[in-house]
Structure formats: C-alpha cells, structure tokens
Amino acid sequence: MTLVDYDTEQYRDYARGRALSAEQLRVWVDAFVAVLPGRRPLTGLDVGSGTGRFTPALAEALGPVTGVEPSARMREVAATQGHRPGVRYLAGAAENLPVPDASADYALLFLSWHHVGDKARAVRELSRVVRPGGRLLLRANFRDHHPRPWWLGYFPHGYEVDASLFQPLHEVIAMFTAAGWRVASFDMVTEPSPGTREDMLERLRLRTFSFFARLSPDEQDEGLRRIEQAVAAEPGAPSPPFAEPLLTFERSPR
Numbered sequence: 001m002t003l004v005d006y007d008t009e010q011y012r013d014y015a016r017g018r019a020l021s022a023e024q025l026r027v028w029v030d031a032f033v034a035v036l037p038g039r040r041p042l043t044g045l046d047v048g049s050g051t052g053r054f055t056p057a058l059a060e061a062l063g064p065v066t067g068v069e070p071s072a073r074m075r076e077v078a079a080t081q082g083h084r085p086g087v088r089y090l091a092g093a094a095e096n097l098p099v100p101d102a103s104a105d106y107a108l109l110f111l112s113w114h115h116v117g118d119k120a121r122a123v124r125e126l127s128r129v130v131r132p133g134g135r136l137l138l139r140a141n142f143r144d145h146h147p148r149p150w151w152l153g154y155f156p157h158g159y160e161v162d163a164s165l166f167q168p169l170h171e172v173i174a175m176f177t178a179a180g181w182r183v184a185s186f187d188m189v190t191e192p193s194p195g196t197r198e199d200m201l202e203r204l205r206l207r208t209f210s211f212f213a214r215l216s217p218d219e220q221d222e223g224l225r226r227i228e229q230a231v232a233a234e235p236g237a238p239s240p241p242f243a244e245p246l247l248t249f250e251r252s253p254r
C-alpha cells in the first residue's frame with residue numbers, strides 16, 4: 001500500500017511545511033560530510049529527492065548529484081529552483097534507479113526508505129549503482145529507535161502510529177548486510193530548532209508528515225487542538241531540537 005501519494009497530496013505544501021533554515025541545512029550537510037570520504041568530487045544520488053531540499057546543497061559540498069524521484073509533481077517543485085550547477089533530477093525510484101552500474105560514490109535516502117514498497121529490489125538496485133567502497137546514507141527512523149519530537153505525543157497514539165511506519169533497526173541492517181554492505185556508523189544528528197512552537201504548529205497544520213495519513217481526520221484535528229492549547233499556554237516558547245538517526249553503510253570493496 002502506498003503510504004502517501006505525493007502526486008496528489010503534499011506536493012503543494014511540502015516545501016513550505018518541511019523547509020529547512022540555512023543552519024539546519026548546514027548541520028545536515030556537515031553530518032553527511034562526516035561519514036563520506038574526503039576526496040572531491042564525489043558523485044551522488046539523492047534517492048527520493050522530493051522537492052530538492054538537499055540536492056543542491058549536496059552538489060555544492062560534494063560534487064554532481066542526481067536526484068531520483070518518482071513523483072512528477074515533487075520533481076516539478078524541485079525544478080522551480082532553476083538551474084543549479086551539478087544538479088539534475090530524473091524520474092525513478094529506489095527500486096528502479098535510472099543510472100549505470102557502479103556510477104555513484106554515495107546515495108542519500110532522506111526520509112524516503114519508509115516509502116519504498118519493494119525493499120528487497122531497492123537493496124539490489126542500490127547495490128548495483130553504488131561503487132564498491134561507496135556509502136549509503138539512510139536518514140530513516142526505526143520503530144525501536146524513534147525520535148520523540150515534542151509535538152508527536154499530542155496526537156492520539158501519535159508516537160505509536162509514527163513509529164509503526166518504520167522498520168526496526170536490526171531488520172534494515174540485516175537486509176543490507178546480506179547484500180554485502182557493512183554498517184559504517186549509526187549517529188544521532190540534532191537538527192537545530194525550527195523556531196518557536198507556534199512556528200512548528202503552523203507547519204503541522206500543513207500536514208506534510210507521513211503519519212497524518214494514518215490518523216483519522218478527528219485524530220488529526222484533536223492533536224492540532226491540543227498543540228494549540230499548549231502553544232497558547234507558553235507563547236513564544238522555542239520548539240526544542242531533537243536528535244534524529246543517520247545510519248551509514250559501506251558497500252564492500254571488491
């Protein structure tokens with residue numbers, strides 16, 4: 001079952017609902033750089049590149065990047081950024097990567113792995129396109145290592161519903177190690193605060209987080225109402241940062 005159809009939902013609001021500040025983007029790019037080899041350029045794949053939140057920054061920091069994205073609407077939004085040196089966007093998916101064998105030094109999947117329907121096929125494709133010795137950066141959540149953003153618990157069963165969208169960590173590790181990858185690192189990256197809790201509420205109202213698809217309209221409204229009350233009780237309070245997992249694999253050098 002498709003978790004979210006980005007061609008009909010979310011594409012309009014995703015860039016706004018999930019916008020990153022310059023500081024947040026810098027923290028993520030630094031985290032990627034820290035788990036990648038030091039030579040430049042590196043040829044990258046941004047798999048499930050969406051509206052291109054990361055693709056141009058990856059190209060600037062590391063070298064040419066291909067964003068691969070199944071949703072035509074999300075690719076259209078990414079294209080509104082105009083020409084960015086070293087960036088191209090192609091139609092495709094993790095299960096069907098439109099690039100040659102061993103052509104990438106790394107692949108980033110930023111919150112796209114849980115959308116991948118045929119994970120076994122995606123593992124085969126990633127193993128095909130990433131060079132021996134290359135890296136796979138999986139910014140994913142895991143059922144048993146799930147971040148706890150301050151707002152999630154306000155939704156009825158929010159934490160359980162959100163965690164259920166993701167595989168347990170050991171399952172993901174088993175899938176990739178069976179295909180010849182090894183775990184290079186498992187880090188928690190603390191993304192800087194997006195602003196006040198009120199700012200975060202404004203973003204949540206756009207409902208661009210996957211777990212909304214698993215809540216009833218009443219549960220969504222109930223959660224937003226509770227957050228409104230919490231925000232009103234402490235106007236101007238900052239939205240606390242929270243730590244998010246980044247799992248890095250290395251493809252066995254042949």
Ligand SMILES: C[S@@+](CC[C@H](N)C(=O)[O-])C[C@H]1O[C@@H](n2cnc3c(N)ncnc32)[C@H](O)[C@@H]1O
Nearest residue numbers: 006048049050053071093094110111112115116
């Ligand atoms: C939460 S968004 C993340 C987008 C981008 N990586 C970011 O962080 O802004 C998930 C993206 O995964 C894409 N997606 C869905 N199924 C996919 C698949 N099988 N392979 C690759 N990407 C997929 C969606 O179309 C969507 O753009």
